[in-house]
Amino acid sequence: MRCALCKREAELEKSHVIPKFVFRSMKKESPTGNMRLTSQSNKKVQDGDRQKLLCGSCEDLFNEDETLFANRIYHKYRADSLKEFEYEEWLNRFITSVNWRNLYLDIIGFVMEKNIDPYRLDILIQAEKIMRDYLLKERDNLETIENHIFFFNPISEASDSISDMHLHTVMGGSAFGYTFISYHHDSYYVFLNLQGLIIVTIIKPAQDDSWKNTLVQNEGQLNLNKPQYITTPLFSEFEYLAQQRKQAMEQMSEKQRIQIIDSIKKNPERYKTSKAFEQLQDDLRLKRINDNKRNN
Ligand SMILES: [Zn+2]
Known part of the structure; x- marks a missing residue:
């Protein structure tokens, strides 16, 4: 293959579309000790999904950036100790590598299912090529493609419709990513949500897309003491996912519900110190802020 x-023709390795360290951490942080609460939100969730995609040396090329990302950003974010950081090319490469994997697999899927028109397909294929050349170090930039990093940690302000959606729980408790096309805005993105840490590759932005304090280049620094603001059609996709999850929760069987409550009762301390509990508190706080605004 x-x-x-x-x-190159080579023996391909099964690689994770979503980095391994995310699943280890999800399992550890789940209030019930398993991943049911987080993984059933909708069918696009790809937990631990593995695909035969890369040869050994390309896999190695990615591993280095992945380790740096895990140690310098991800684990600190999960421990709430990420405030300000400097980065070099590994961050741009890491974001490109995970989103490239999703883009590559999505292009195959779109073509197989014949659910994309030639105009849009061409935009995705061109982006895939630029990202691939960058990863192979055949070019040192991504042309007009931009990488961004955004932290739901926690959201301090949001519109009414968003504040009701339990976005902290939805985004913070799961990992998934894919290519998103806004037909209405003719804009194109690939994103990966790693438990509320969202990395986005903007292939083509909408006219009124606005991203503040989120851009990642070949080197630089990000200061998270300053707020990040985003306005983008991609956010409507997150709202959609939140709605899906709400429906899935409502359709959860009585038996499942009792199992979850039982396991929380058995070990309430574990639940109270879990990330899931923290996310729920963040969701309720955001909702309270907006309820108060409405009532005043
Ligand atoms: Zn290779």
């Missing part, structure tokens, strides 16, 4: 990145 041919490697998706370097295109």
Whole structure:
């Protein structure tokens, strides 16, 4: 088989679309000790999904950036100790590598299911090529493609419709990513949500897309003491996911519900110190702020 990145014939390895360290942490942080609460939110969730995609040397090329990202950003974010950080090219490469994997697999899916028109397909294929060349170090920039990093940690302000959606729970308790096209805005994104840490590759933004304090380049620094603001059609996708999850929760069987409540009762301390509990508190706080605004 041919490697998706370097295109050489090789024995391919099964690689994770979502980095391994995320699943280890999700399991550890789940209030019930298993992943039911977090993984059933909707069918697009790809927990631990593995695909034969890359040869050994391309896999190695990605591993280095992944380790740096895990140690310098992800684990600190999960421990609430990420405030300000400097980065070099590994961050741009890490974001590109995970979103490239999703884009590559989505292009295959779109073509197989014949649910994309030639105009949009062409935009995605061109972006895939630019990202691939960058990852192979055949170019040192992404042209007009931009990488961004955004933290739901926690949201301090949101519109009414968003404040009701339990976004902290939805985004913070899961990991998933895919290519998103806004037909209405003719804009294109690939994103990966890693438990509320969202990395986005903007292939083509909408006219009124606005991203503040989120841009990642080949080197730089991000100061999270300053707020991040985003306005983008991609956010409507997160709202959609939140709605789906709400429906899934409502349709959860009585038996499942009792199992979850029982396991929380058995070990309430574990639940109270869990990330899930923290996310629920953040959701309720945001809702309270907006309820108060409405009533005044
Ligand atoms: Zn390769």
